[in-house]
Amino acid sequence: MISFVQALLFTTATGAALRPRQANNGCCFQLASVGMVNETVLEDHVGDLLLGGTFQQGGFCLDKTTKTIQDSLRHNCFMRAPDYQFECYQGAVGTTAFDIAPPKADGKSYLTYDDSPGVFYACPIDSESYDIYSSDKADKTGCVSVALALVDETAACSATTSNSTLSIRSKPLHRIPLPTRPLRRQSSRQSCTIDASAPSLAPYQLHHNNSSVSSGSNDTSAEVVISRNYSTVFDYDIPDTFPPANTAGESSLCALQFRMPVCTTLPKGYPCYSFSGLEQEVLSNSGMTFHLVDDDGNATWNSTELHQVFPGENTTIGTFECGQAAGYGESRKMSWHVSSVRDFSLEFLQAGVGQSAQFQNGVGAWIVPCQ
Structure with missing residues (x-):
């Protein structure tokens, strides 16, 4: 031997x-x-x-x-x-x-x-x-x-047979697909640690359209569709008190975070999402782009970066300096246009918006402070 x-x-x-x-x-x-x-x-x-x-x-x-x-x-x-x-x-x-x-x-x-x-x-x-x-x-x-x-x-x-590959295929929002296994991923280009108890802001309204130019909005609709033919704009209104000032009075770092809980962990009454699947994301290298289309504070942002989201993860999409630029009033307006890349598709109800406002632990994009 x-x-x-x-x-x-x-x-x-x-x-x-x-x-x-x-x-x-x-x-x-x-x-x-x-x-x-x-x-x-x-x-x-x-x-x-x-x-x-x-x-x-x-x-x-x-x-x-x-x-x-x-x-x-x-x-x-x-x-x-x-x-x-x-x-x-x-x-x-x-x-x-x-x-x-x-x-x-x-x-x-x-x-x-x-x-x-x-x-x-x-x-x-x-x-x-x-x-x-x-x-x-x-x-x-x-x-x-x-x-x-x-x-x-x-x-x-x-x-060899396997039951290990699970993916959520396209189904109506009111139906519950099979749960997927949790994964972990972090895609932030800057260091950002997010505490689980940190305050978070949901968008106050959504635009449903096929380009970065909005064709109309409905502040009571929480439905998000990201696919080959559909895209969504997320509008945020950030108070000047968010996040609370630190003791040193220094500028803080905030992040746009996408949360995608496993379906079985969603609150009772909150529908699961419809998802093109993990296999499609990995094998086709598909996902989403988050294009910053409006910001009173002129944040530096990579609008072309591909982002992949997986069930069971909170994914940091990107970071920016918190706070409001002088001369823009009491709140800061920020909007991201989210589009599909290589046939990625995801449909869900954005928690914290409209009739889903009571679901603070659901699916969607949130602004959160970094530690």
């Missing part, structure tokens, strides 16, 4: 040569990312898995009974606390439960984990390579979501 040290010396000498498959008749495969980063999954000399670079291609086998993965050196693979990095080490055991989703419309099968849809995060190491993490990674600044597709898999993999 080859020792770990011997294997290390061998792989160092052979460079990018492929490791042999494990000698069994099970489900064995290689992996490649699909999304904003499209690279083969490689494995370095210490067991870290990465995308891009000069290390050799990783080979893996799934034990369908125990839902565990080993690399071609029979090292166990996992993503565990505190880093949640995808890696394979000799003797190490993690709690990650891996599975394989049935082939999608593109004909590919995808790796999933922990009964989730299989969203991974590629976080840059340098200009050419990325480390791979699970969705439990706390700080995803600079990371992008990807899926991991099976490549050159054995016949045994096609018999």
